[in-house]
Amino acid sequence: MFFWLNFIIYFPLISAIFIWLGCNGKNELxxxxxxxxxxxxxxxxxxxxxxxxxxxxxxxSWMHETLGFNYVLRLDGFSLALILLTSFLGVISTIVSWExxxxxxxxxxxxxGTITGLVGVFTAYDLILFYTFWEIMLIPIYFMLSFWxxxxxxxAALKFIIxxxxxxxxxLLGLIFLCFIHYAETNEFTLNILDLINSPIKDxxxxxWIFAAMFIAFAVKIPLxxxxxxxxxxxxxxxxxxxxxxSGAMANAGIxxxxxxxxxxxxxxxxxxVQMGMALGAFGTVYAALLAIKQTNIRSVFAYxxxxxxxxIVVAIFAWxxxxxxxxxxxxxxxxxxxxxLFTIVSMLLDRNKDGNMQELGGLFKKMPALGLVFLVxxxxxxxxPGLANFTGEALILAGSxxxxxxxxxxxxxxxxxxxxYGVRVYGKSMWGPLxxxxxxxxxxxxxxxxxxxxxxxxxxxxxxGLYPNIVLEPIHNSIATLMKIGL
Amino acid sequence: MMSSNILDLLPIMLTGLGGLLVLxxxxxxxxxxxQPAYITTIILLGLAILxxxxxxxxxxxxxxxxxxxxxxxxxYFWALFCLGGIFTVTxxxxxxxxxxxxxxxxxxxxxxxxxxxxxxxxxVDLLASFIGMELSVISILALIAxxxxxxxxxxxxxxxAITATIGAAIFLxxxxxxxSGTGTTYIPQIVNQLQANVHSIPFLVYIGIGLIIAGIAFxxxxxxxxxxxxxxxxxxSDPVVAFIGSVGKIAMLIFLLNFAIMVQGVWFYYKGLIxxxxxxxxxxxSIMALKQNNLRRILAYSSVSHxxxxxxxxxxxxxxxxxxxxxxLVIESAMYYGLAYSIMNIVCFGVLNFLNKESSxxxxxxxxxxxRKYPILGFAFALSILSLAGFPPTxxxxxxxxxxxxxxxxxxxxxxxxMIFPLIIAVIGAAISIFYYLRVLITFFNKPExxxxxxxxISSQNQTIxxxxxxxxxxxxxxxxxxxxxxxLAANPIIxxxxxx
Numbered sequence: 003m004f005f006w007l008n009f010i011i012y013f014p015l016i017s018a019i020f021i022w023l024g025c026n027g028k029n030e031l032x033x034x035x036x037x038x039x040x041x042x043x044x045x046x047x048x049x050x051x052x053x054x055x056x057x058x059x060x061x062x063s064w065m066h067e068t069l070g071f072n073y074v075l076r077l078d079g080f081s082l083a084l085i086l087l088t089s090f091l092g093v094i095s096t097i098v099s100w101e102x103x104x105x106x107x108x109x110x111x112x113x114x115g116t117i118t119g120l121v122g123v124f125t126a127y128d129l130i131l132f133y134t135f136w137e138i139m140l141i142p143i144y145f146m147l148s149f150w151x152x153x154x155x156x157x158a159a160l161k162f163i164i165x166x167x168x169x170x171x172x173x174l175l176g177l178i179f180l181c182f183i184h185y186a187e188t189n190e191f192t193l194n195i196l197d198l199i200n201s202p203i204k205d206x207x208x209x210x211w212i213f214a215a216m217f218i219a220f221a222v223k224i225p226l227x228x229x230x231x232x233x234x235x236x237x238x239x240x241x242x243x244x245x246x247x248x249s250g251a252m253a254n255a256g257i258x259x260x261x262x263x264x265x266x267x268x269x270x271x272x273x274x275x276v277q278m279g280m281a282l283g284a285f286g287t288v289y290a291a292l293l294a295i296k297q298t299n300i301r302s303v304f305a306y307x308x309x310x311x312x313x314x315i316v317v318a319i320f321a322w323x324x325x326x327x328x329x330x331x332x333x334x335x336x337x338x339x340x341x342x343x344l345f346t347i348v349s350m351l352l353d354r355n356k357d358g359n360m361q362e363l364g365g366l367f368k369k370m371p372a373l374g375l376v377f378l379v380x381x382x383x384x385x386x387x388p389g390l391a392n393f394t395g396e397a398l399i400l401a402g403s404x405x406x407x408x409x410x411x412x413x414x415x416x417x418x419x420x421x422x423x424y425g426v427r428v429y430g431k432s433m434w435g436p437l438x439x440x441x442x443x444x445x446x447x448x449x450x451x452x453x454x455x456x457x458x459x460x461x462x463x464x465x466x467x468g469l470y471p472n473i474v475l476e477p478i479h480n481s482i483a484t485l486m487k488i489g490l
Numbered sequence: 491m492m493s494s495n496i497l498d499l500l501p502i503m504l505t506g507l508g509g510l511l512v513l514x515x516x517x518x519x520x521x522x523x524x525q526p527a528y529i530t531t532i533i534l535l536g537l538a539i540l541x542x543x544x545x546x547x548x549x550x551x552x553x554x555x556x557x558x559x560x561x562x563x564x565x566y567f568w569a570l571f572c573l574g575g576i577f578t579v580t581x582x583x584x585x586x587x588x589x590x591x592x593x594x595x596x597x598x599x600x601x602x603x604x605x606x607x608x609x610x611x612x613x614v615d616l617l618a619s620f621i622g623m624e625l626s627v628i629s630i631l632a633l634i635a636x637x638x639x640x641x642x643x644x645x646x647x648x649x650x651a652i653t654a655t656i657g658a659a660i661f662l663x664x665x666x667x668x669x670s671g672t673g674t675t676y677i678p679q680i681v682n683q684l685q686a687n688v689h690s691i692p693f694l695v696y697i698g699i700g701l702i703i704a705g706i707a708f709x710x711x712x713x714x715x716x717x718x719x720x721x722x723x724x725x726x727s728d729p730v731v732a733f734i735g736s737v738g739k740i741a742m743l744i745f746l747l748n749f750a751i752m753v754q755g756v757w758f759y760y761k762g763l764i765x766x767x768x769x770x771x772x773x774x775x776s777i778m779a780l781k782q783n784n785l786r787r788i789l790a791y792s793s794v795s796h797x798x799x800x801x802x803x804x805x806x807x808x809x810x811x812x813x814x815x816x817x818x819l820v821i822e823s824a825m826y827y828g829l830a831y832s833i834m835n836i837v838c839f840g841v842l843n844f845l846n847k848e849s850s851x852x853x854x855x856x857x858x859x860x861x862r863k864y865p866i867l868g869f870a871f872a873l874s875i876l877s878l879a880g881f882p883p884t885x886x887x888x889x890x891x892x893x894x895x896x897x898x899x900x901x902x903x904x905x906x907x908x909m910i911f912p913l914i915i916a917v918i919g920a921a922i923s924i925f926y927y928l929r930v931l932i933t934f935f936n937k938p939e940x941x942x943x944x945x946x947x948i949s950s951q952n953q954t955i956x957x958x959x960x961x962x963x964x965x966x967x968x969x970x971x972x973x974x975x976x977x978x979l980a981a982n983p984i985i986x987x988x989x990x991x
Contacts, residue, residue, distance in 0.1 A: 019869075026865045068985040069891065108862060108935065130891070134882035141881060148932055156932070163928065168921040174891070175913060178898050186902055 004060045007075055010046060010085070011125065014039055014092075015118035018111035025107040033100060036110030040092040040117065047086045051477065056082050070181050071130035071193040078484075079477035080331060081124040084258060087338045088120045088251040090463075094342050097456045098349045099243030103150055115142035116247055123255045129177045129193040129263070133170070139255070140166055143248055150241035152357065158235040165232045169219040176215030180267070183208050199266045199488075206270065213271040216264050223256030224312050227286025234293075237305030242349035249308045249345070250338035257315050257334055265322065266488050273490045276320045280403070280410040283316030288413060291420035295427065300351070300358035303428045304344045307384060310417050311337045311392075317414050318399040322490040326402025327482045332474055333395030336383070336467060340392055343380035343460045347373070350453055351432075354446055360428070365437035369446040374433045376449070376457040381425045383464050386418050391467035498551065498559040501538040501568055502608050505575075508534035509601035516594025527594035531579050531601060535572045542568045555676050556618040557609060558748075562991045563825070564612045566984075567744050570832060571611070574737040575604040577836050577970075580962030581729035586847040588727055591637055603629035603733065607741035614752070616665045616675040616702070619745055623661065623709065626738055627654045633733070634726040641851075646725025653708060653718040661705025667698030677748075681755035696759060702749070703760060709742040712801060713770040716794045720782075723790035724852060731786065732839035735793060736832040743800065743828045747821050750807050754817065757807050764805035765912060771798025772919035779926045786852035788926055789838060792878060795919055796831055800824050802912045803896050808903070816896075816903035822988040823892040826981070830877070830885035833973045837874035840966035841867055854930065859938030861931075870967040872931060877974050879927040880920055885978040890920065892985070 017039040025032035050056065057078040064073040077085075095113060103109045119139025126132040140163065147159035177193065183203045185191045192198070203209050218229065225233040237245055265272045272279075287310045294306035315333050318326035348358055350373060356363060367374035383390040396418060403411035449457070467474060511534075512527045521527075542565055550561040558564070578600055582592055606626025613619035631654065635647035669675050671694035672683035684690050704715065711719040723731050750757055775795030782788045803820050842852070844867055849856035861868030877886035894916070900909045977984065 022869065023865050026862070065982045065985070068982055068989065069888070069895065105862075105937075107865075130882075134887070137881050137887075138883075141876065144928070145931075145935065149936065160925075160928070164921065164924065167924050168917075171917045171920055175894060175898070175917060178891070178894050182895075182898055182902050 003055060003058055006046065006050070006055075007058045007060050007077055007125065010043060010050075011075075011118060011121050014043060014114035014121070018114035018118070021114070022108065022111040025110075027107060029104060029106050032106035032110045033096070033103075036106060036113060037093070037096045039114055040089060040096055043117070044086070044089040044093055047082070047089050051082055051086050054477065056477070057480075066192075069130070070185075070191045071128050073131060074128040074194055075125045075131075076127040077125050078481045079479065080261075080481035081258075083331065083335060083474055083478055084251075084254050085121050085124045087254070087335050088117060088124070088247075091246055091250045091338060091342050092117045094346065094456060094460065095243040095246045097452060098246060098346050099150075099241060100452060102349070102353060103241070103243065105149075109146065109150065112142035112146050113243070113247070115139075116146070116252075120247075120251055120255060124258060127195050129180070129195060129198070132195075132259075132263075133174055133177060136170060136255070137167075139252065140170070143244060143252065146244035147236060147240040147248070150244065152239050154235070154239040155241070158232075158239045162232045162236045165222055165229075166219075169222045169229075172215045173219035176212040179208060180212050183212075195263065195267070202267060202269060209268050209271050213264060213268040213275070216267075217260065220256040220259040220264060223259070224253055224316065225256070225309055226316055227282060227289055227309075227313060230286065230290070230309050233309055234302055234305045237308065238299060238301045242345045242352065245348075246342045246345045249305075250342045253308070253312050254334050254338060257312070257319070257330065260316070260319055261327070261330070261485065265319065265490070266485065269488050269490065272320070272322075276322070276490055277407065277410075279320035280317045280407055283313045283318075283320065284410040284413040286313035286316070287311070287417040288420065291417040291424065294424040295420060297424075298360050300360060300363070300428055300432060301345075301348050303424055304341065304348065307344070307421065307424065308337070308341045310421065311341070311384075314396065314399060314414050314417060317403050317410055320490070321399075321403040321406040321411075322486075322488075323402035323405050324482060324486050325398045325405075327485060328475055328478070329395050329398025329400075329402055331395075331478050331482070332467070332471055333392065333399060335474055336391030336395045336464070339460055339463050339467070340380055340383045340390075343376075343457070343464070344384065346453075346456060346460065347377050347380065350449070360431045362438055363432040364435040365433070366446070367433040368437060370448045372449045372454065376461065377429065377433065379461050379464065381429045383468075385422050385425045389465070389468050391464050391471075394468060394471045498545070499553060500541050501572070502605055504534050504538040504541070505572070505601045505608065506605040509598040509605065512594050512598040512601060516598075524593045524597070527597050528579060528583060531597040532576055534601065535575045535579075535604070539569050539572045539576075542572070552614060556615045557612045558614045559612060561612075562987050563744060563748070564608075566829070566987065567611050567740070567825075568608055570829065571604055571607045571737050571741060574733060574832065574836065575600050577736075577840070577962075577966050578729045578733040581732060581840060581843045581966055582727070582962070584960040584962030585727060585729060585843050586960075587640070587850050588637065588729070596633070596636060599629045599633050600733065602626075603633070604737065607737050611741045611744040611748075613745060614677050614748070616668065616677060619749075620658070620661060620665060622745075623742070624658060626741065627658065627709070630730070630734055630738055633730045634722055636727060636730065640725075640727070642721075642725035643727075646722045649718045649721045653715070657705050657708025657715065660701050660708065664698040664701030664705060667694045667701065671695035671698060677752040681753055684756065696756065699753060699756065700760065700763065703746075703764065706742055706746050706749075707767060710739050710746070710797050711790075711794055712767050712797055713774045713794060716771070716775070719794060720778075720787045720790040723786040723793075724784060728839050728843035728846060732836050732843070735789075735835035735839070739793070739797070740828045740832045743797070743824065746804065747824055750804055751817065751821060754807050755809050758809055761805045764801050768798045768801030768805065769912060769915045771795055771801060772915055773798075776919045776922035776926075780922065782926075783854050784852045785842070785854050785857060785930060788854070788930060789835075792923060792926065793831075793835070795923060796827075796878070798919070799890070799893055799916055800827050802916060803827075803893050806897070806900055806909075813903055816899060818989050818991070819899055820896050821991070822985055823889075823896040825988045826892050826985060827889040829984070830889040830974075830977060833970055833977060834874045834877045834886060837870055837967060837970035837974060838878070840963050840970060841871040841874070844960055844963035844967065854933050858933055858936050861934040862938065866964075867967060868935060870971040871934060873971050873974050875927050875931050877978070879924050883975070883978050885974050885981070888978045888981045 060075040062073040122135030144163045221229045290306045290310035297303045315330045318330040386393045547562045547565045603626045606622045610622030671691040708715040772795045775791045779791035877884035880886045880890040
C-alpha cells in the first residue's frame, strides 16, 4: 500500500514530464494521454476510497539531522476524500478544455503537475514537505492561468502568484520559527506535524505571530475576506479548465490547511481567535454574495459565489463542532463539484463564442434546452436545494455553528437568501427572455456527446452526495473524531 | 598543522602548469586545430577532479603558511571549480558565435583562471589570496574581451578592468594596513597579534579588514560595487559568463567565509556594515532586475541580490567559542548557497549558450516561445529559473531555507540579536524576485510570434540534429538539471559534510 501512496502522488508528475518531452506538437496524443492519466488516477483513488484503504502512513528519513524535516506522508479519510475530488476535477478540467486548448503538449503536463502538488498537499504530514507541495501546485497553475484565458489573464495570474507566493514565504518563515521555538522548548528538532501537535509551543506571542503567518497564507488560498482580492479577476479571465482546478480543488487546500495545521498546532491562539474567525467568514460570505448580485458577467457571479461558499466554511471551522466540521467537509466536496459545473457552463458558452457578458446573453434556453437544463441543476445546487449536495453541507455547518455563537451563523445564513437572488438572476438573464440578435442569425449548437458525458458525471455526483451524504461522512468520520480531541 | 608534501599541490600544478602545457600544444608543429588543446584541457581538469575527490579530508595541512589543503572546503569546491572549467570549455566549444575563434589561448586562460580560483579559495595568507584573485581576474578579463569584434566585448572588458583594478588596489591597501598594524599577513594570526602584541595598531587593522571586505565585495559584485556585473554579463560570451558566475564569484565567496572564520574575533564590528551591504544588494539587485529587458542583465542583477542573501548570513558570525555550532551553521548555509548558485548559473548559461544561434544579444523578446520549440531545453531552463527563484524541491529552495534557518537560529544561539529586519528584507527580496523570474519564464514559454504547427513539427525533428552539433550545451543542461534536483533532494550528506568541516 505504501507504493500506492507514493504512486498517487508522483504518477501524474512523471507522466507530465514524459508528455512534455515526448508530445511536442502532437496535440491529440498529448490530450489523450492526459485524460488517461487523470482517469487512471481517479479510478485508483475511487478504489481506495470505496475499499477503505486508509489510514496509510509512510515515513522515510530525509534531512532530519541537518534541516529538521522528514518525508512523512499520511492518508486518512478526510485527505482521501479531498484527493478524490481533486483528481475527479482534473478529469472534468481535461474534458472542459478538450477542444479549446490547442497546446495540450504543454497544457496537459501543467495540469498533471498541479494535481501532483495538490495530492501531495493533502497527504504531506511534515511542514516543509507540505510547503514543498504547496509551491509545486502553484507554479503549473500559474502558467495555465497565464497562457490560456482572455487578454487580461496574464495580469490576473501575476496578481494571483505574487499574493500567494508572498504569503507562502511568510508561512515558510513561520514554519522555521515554529521549528526553532519547539526545539528550544522540547529539545527535539522536528517539523513532523504529529510531534508538533503533541507538544504545542508555549510561547504565546510567538504562537500568535506564527498562527497569523500560516493563517494568512491559507486565507489567501481560500480566498477568505479580506484576502480575496486576487480571486475575482483571476476567475474572470482564466481558462475555465484551470479555474475549475483553482476554485474547486485548490481553494480546498486552504481550508484543509486551516483545519489540519493552523488550529491543531495553536489551540490556544485559535480559541482566542474563534469569534474573529467566524466574524471574518460570516462577513466575507455576505459581502461576496452581495457583490455577486451586482455583477454583469456570468463568470464574476460564479467567482463571487465561490468566494461566498468558501467563506461560510471558515465559520464552520472556527465553530469547531463535530457537525460543523462534517458540514465543512461536505461543503468542500459539494462546492467543488457545483463550482466545477458552473465553470463547465462558462466553458460551453465560451466554446460558442460567448464570453459571459450578461448583456449579450438571453433566451438561450430555446436554442439549447439541454444546456439550460444542466445549468438549472447547477444553479439549484448552488442555491442549496434539499436533495442536492450543497444543502446537506450548509445545514450541517449552520447547525454546528449555532452551538458556538448565534450572531455569525445568522449573518452567514443571509447569504443563502442572497444566493437565491443571484442564482435566479444569472439564470434568468442568460436563459430566459428574448433571444439576442446575434443568436437568432448564427447557428447555436446544443451540447455534444463530450459535454453531455461531463455534465452527467457532475449531476449524478451532486444528486448522489445530496441524497446519500454518508458516502462522504463515513470515511471522514475518524479524521473528524481525531480533530475533535482538540477542544476550542 | 603539519607541513604538507608537494603532492597535495597536484591539482594546482595540473591546472597551472597544465595551462602552459596547453599553450605549448597549441604551437606544436603540425597541430592544425585546437582539438588537441581542448582534449588536453578536459583531461587535465578531469585528473584534478579525480585527485581532489580521492584525497582524505580529515587531516588538513598548510603549505608554507600560504594555502590550506585537504579540508572539506577545498575538496568539494576545488572539484566544483574544475568541473566549472570543464563545463566552460565544453560550452565554448559548442557555442555558435565562438566557433572557429577558440584556440589554445582560450583554454589556457580558463586553466589559469581555475588555478587562481583554487589558490584563492584555499588561501590562509592575504598575499596568497591576492595572487589567486589577480590570477583569476586577469584571466577572466582576457576572456571577456575574447572576440574583440563582438558588440560590447571591449566595453565590458574595460569596465571590468577598471573596477577589478580598483578592487585589487583597495584589497592591497587593506593588506598593507593589516601588515603595518600587526606585522603579519597570515590570517589566523591577525587577531592574536591584535590582542597579544603591544605594538599592534588596532585602528589600522580595523580599517584594513574593512577595505578587504570592500575588495571582496568588488569581486562578488555586492552593491555598491556591483556596477560592472550587468555590463560584463551582457558583453561577454556565454561560456565566460557561466565561468564568472560559477567559479570566479564562488571562489571569492569561499575566501570570504574562510577569512570571516579566521578573524571571527573582530568580525562582529563589521556586522552592521555587512548587513547594510547585504540589504542594499537584495533591494537594489531585485529592483533593478525588474526594469531590465535583457535576460543577461536580469540574471546579473539577480546574481547581485543572491549574494546579498549570503551576506546577510555571513554578517552574523559570532566571536564566542561557545557559538561554534551556530558559526558552523552559518558557514554551511553560505557554502551550500554558493554551491547551489553555481549549478543554477551554469545551467542558465548553458541554455543561453545553446540558444546563441537564435539570439545572441540576450534581449528578452527574442527568446519568445523558445521553451516550446525545444522541450528538453525548456525543461532545464524552467528548472534553473525556478531554482533561482527558490521554489521547492530544487537546490535553490534548500539553499534559501538553509539561509533563513541560519538567520532564525540566531535567537536560539545568540543573545539579543535582531534578525527580524533582515529576514523581512530577505522575504521582500524573494517576493520581488518572483516577478522578474516569472517574467522570464513567461516570455520563454509564450506562444511564438508567428506560430504554426508545421513549423513546430519541423523544429522538433531538427532538434536531434542540432543537439548532436551542440554537445557541450546539452551535456551541461542535462548534468546541471539533474544536479539541481539531486543537490536539492539529497542535500543531507552535502550539508553534513559542510557542517563537519
